[in-house]
Amino acid sequence: MPLFCANFAIRVPHALIHSRRSNFIPNHVASSFLLFLDSKKSIGSSKPIVSLSKFNQTHLCSSTMEDQNQLVLTSSEPEKYSKELEVAVRAVQMACLLCQRVQDSLVSQTNGQVQSKDDNSPVTIAGFTQKMLQKEMQQLQQNPEIAPRFSVFGMLSSGQHNNWSVQATVSWILTEYFGSENVSIIAEEDVRSLSKADSSGLLEAVVKTVNKCLSKAPQFGHEGPIKDLGTSEVLEAISRCNSTGGPTGRFWVLDPVDGTLGFVRGDQYAIALALIEDGEVVLGVLGCPNYPMKKEWLSYQNGYRRIMSKLTPPTSESWEKGCVIYARRGSGKAWIQPLLSGDKKFLWPNSARQIQVSSIDNPAFATFCEPVEKANSSHSFTAGLAHSVGLRNQPLRVYSMVKYAAIARGHAEVFMKFARAGYKEKIWDHAAGVVIIQEAGGVVTDAGGRPLDFSGGTYLEGLDRGVIACSGAKLHEKIIRAVDASWNSSSL
Ligand SMILES: Nc1ncnc2c1ncn2[C@@H]1O[C@H](COP(=O)(O)OS(=O)(=O)O)[C@@H](OP(=O)(O)O)[C@H]1O
Numbered sequence: 001m002p003l004f005c006a007n008f009a010i011r012v013p014h015a016l017i018h019s020r021r022s023n024f025i026p027n028h029v030a031s032s033f034l035l036f037l038d039s040k041k042s043i044g045s046s047k048p049i050v051s052l053s054k055f056n057q058t059h060l061c062s063s064t065m066e067d068q069n070q071l072v073l074t075s076s077e078p079e080k081y082s083k084e085l086e087v088a089v090r091a092v093q094m095a096c097l098l099c100q101r102v103q104d105s106l107v108s109q110t111n112g113q114v115q116s117k118d119d120n121s122p123v124t125i126a127g128f129t130q131k132m133l134q135k136e137m138q139q140l141q142q143n144p145e146i147a148p149r150f151s152v153f154g155m156l157s158s159g160q161h162n163n164w165s166v167q168a169t170v171s172w173i174l175t176e177y178f179g180s181e182n183v184s185i186i187a188e189e190d191v192r193s194l195s196k197a198d199s200s201g202l203l204e205a206v207v208k209t210v211n212k213c214l215s216k217a218p219q220f221g222h223e224g225p226i227k228d229l230g231t232s233e234v235l236e237a238i239s240r241c242n243s244t245g246g247p248t249g250r251f252w253v254l255d256p257v258d259g260t261l262g263f264v265r266g267d268q269y270a271i272a273l274a275l276i277e278d279g280e281v282v283l284g285v286l287g288c289p290n291y292p293m294k295k296e297w298l299s300y301q302n303g304y305r306r307i308m309s310k311l312t313p314p315t316s317e318s319w320e321k322g323c324v325i326y327a328r329r330g331s332g333k334a335w336i337q338p339l340l341s342g343d344k345k346f347l348w349p350n351s352a353r354q355i356q357v358s359s360i361d362n363p364a365f366a367t368f369c370e371p372v373e374k375a376n377s378s379h380s381f382t383a384g385l386a387h388s389v390g391l392r393n394q395p396l397r398v399y400s401m402v403k404y405a406a407i408a409r410g411h412a413e414v415f416m417k418f419a420r421a422g423y424k425e426k427i428w429d430h431a432a433g434v435v436i437i438q439e440a441g442g443v444v445t446d447a448g449g450r451p452l453d454f455s456g457g458t459y460l461e462g463l464d465r466g467v468i469a470c471s472g473a474k475l476h477e478k479i480i481r482a483v484d485a486s487w488n489s490s491s492l
Pocket residue numbers: 130255257258259260261262370371372373374375376377398399400401417419420423429
């Protein structure tokens with residue numbers, strides 16, 4: 001008898017499996033009772049492989065017949081949100097693939113050069129600031145057909161095209177799996193400008209990218225659309241992300257590409273998906289397609305990192321670059337898995353291994369992360385804090401929620417962010433990262449030591465001064481005290 005089901009376990013007849021496959025048993029009923037135990041993997045391990053999803057219906061049948069794996073009916077509930085987590089991870093894996101393709105073509109096309117339309121002088125991508133990007137993105141969103149001032153051989157529209165494509169893909173997958181009546185999503189991208197009649201060129205490109213990505217769905221264990229999605233279906237998938245969040249109910253939070261500047265620069269960015277229930281983040285998934293295989297490379301610029309990775313052959317093909325990190329609230333565990341490579345098939349949990357925050361609690365050996373752009377967080381204030389608590393290492397400046405990933409993986413100990421007065425942090429820029437760090441053993445609060453509040457709609461309402469994430473309570477306490485001591489004399 002499987003170790004997992006100590007109470008009572010009954011072998012499920014093949015007929016039942018076939019009923020589920022033919023949808024005679026409603027998904028939610030079958031999901032509550034069917035546990036598929038891969039006996040080879042689960043015996044001797046405390047974590048049985050629990051596979052409940054529509055993704056695995058085919059796999060479930062074939063494994064049953066070919067491998068004689070044990071299938072059991074059990075009275076115990078499956079772990080809460082395990083189905084949602086699995087679907088979310090698969091969706092983020094697919095989104096990573098999509099982004100990698102777009103970024104690769106973007107980087108090879110631009111070759112690091114941005115052409116300024118004002119005077120035709122070349123601007124390097126590295127010289128293209130967050131402010132310029134936001135201004136140009138805004139213009140592009142308002143009217144995608146007007147060529148932006150900085151023509152980057154499509155750099156900006158590629159960034160925007162990519163954001164919309166990821167949002168459409170993830171929204172389509174979640175809705176397909178859970179049903180539109182059960183899926184509510186709050187996400188960064190607005191569909192209005194894309195649906196304007198005059199943006200048909202961009203819309204066509206988005207539809208093409210989404211279909212290309214969804215055609216790979218079977219590789220990820222999911223049934224893709226029977227035929228390619230049309231423009232109206234893609235627009236619908238994007239516009240469905242119209243939740244406003246709030247204190248009650250369940251909604252997904254999606255940042256299709258966090259760190260768009262990093263993305264267009266060929267550098268770090270993240271795809272962030274979280275599920276919030278009654279104001280609490282219950283699961284988080286972070287796709288980090290460019291997370292380097294060596295942690296030291298996180299601090300290198302992308303061009304250098306690319307050269308290094310070409311010169312250093314990877315030890316394992318599948319762990320070469322990029323990862324998906326995820327956690328479920330209350331599990332006390334956070335996981336990392338490699339991105340799917342080549343034609344491999346995604347089999348949950350895809351070689352996932354557990355990660356933990358760093359055990360370093362002496363500031364002298366700790367590293368702190370912060371935004372690359374000083375417009376996003378005061379570098380001078382954090383430098384003062386670092387000095388006063390004795391953090392001696394150079395700050396690790398990395399785009400996007402990859403900073404949260406770095407703490408959860410134990411590659412850095414502290415993340416500090418102090419935005420200018422008046423800036424309101426958005427929930428999609430933090431939700432997934434917060435739960436992952438907490439489950440990996442870390443602490444995340446505002447600068448007043450209070451938990452971040454995800455119940456107030458789009459923004460982290462009531463955030464006290466800034467965000468502080470640490471690998472442990474000792475470092476956290478020191479930083480909170482240092483903020484209090486220096487806040488009044490700061491210009492923030
Ligand atoms: N203070 C402030 N002002 C304006 N915009 C801000 C600020 N802080 C964060 N952001 C938005 O958050 C995303 C990236 O932020 P990061 O904190 O990772 O900064 S950085 O990319 O490392 O510089 C990025 O959003 P997206 O890339 O659109 O997801 C930024 O637009």
